[in-house]
Amino acid sequence: MKLTETEKQYFKGCAAELLKSDDVQLMDTFIQHANVSCLEHSISVAYYSYLLCRKLNLSVDYRSIIRGALLHDFFLYDWHLSSDRKGLHGFTHPKTALANAEEHFPLNNMEKDIIVKHMWPLTFTNPPKYKESFIVSLSDKFCSLIEILRIYPSIISH
Numbered sequence: 001m002k003l004t005e006t007e008k009q010y011f012k013g014c015a016a017e018l019l020k021s022d023d024v025q026l027m028d029t030f031i032q033h034a035n036v037s038c039l040e041h042s043i044s045v046a047y048y049s050y051l052l053c054r055k056l057n058l059s060v061d062y063r064s065i066i067r068g069a070l071l072h073d074f075f076l077y078d079w080h081l082s083s084d085r086k087g088l089h090g091f092t093h094p095k096t097a098l099a100n101a102e103e104h105f106p107l108n109n110m111e112k113d114i115i116v117k118h119m120w121p122l123t124f125t126n127p128p129k130y131k132e133s134f135i136v137s138l139s140d141k142f143c144s145l146i147e148i149l150r151i152y153p154s155i156i157s158h
């Protein structure tokens with residue numbers, strides 16, 4: 001499954017505004033899984049969410065999928081280190097990521113939902129409101145798995 005040149009350009013165009021931000025680039029200084037940074041992980045999640053929707057020709061908001069996925073783990077700390085943060089990272093980081101994202105970028109309701117619901121079904125009382133949120137949540141689990149197993153393809157690195 002590959003993207004056409006036009007599809008790739010669309011992805012890059014939607015991602016560009018966020019990727020040029022120094023704050024988004026800060027995610028590259030934090031490890032997410034194995035030796036994959038938070039930024040690389042977020043690009044992977046955006047890429048696979050987009051690829052899936054394009055190849056299945058789904059009727060979705062492509063721009064919101066890409067932007068929401070890029071910001072879904074915008075929590076900006078090393079979750080492997082202990083700290084005085086309240087609550088378990090798995091449960092709390094979607095809200096932290098959303099608060100950071102709202103501080104830096106104007107977001108639509110779908111982008112907010114994608115970010116704050118991406119750990120579903122862990123946060124089982126609050127299911128995704130849009131199919132786009134469900135797709136990113138699925139892609140996040142897929143990417144986390146291939147990163148932990150270290151079987152991710154090199155095309156994902158930025």
Ligand SMILES: [Fe+2]
Nearest residue numbers: 072073093118
């Ligand atoms: Fe996450």
Ligand SMILES: [Fe+2]
Nearest residue numbers: 041072073140
């Ligand atoms: Fe993630």
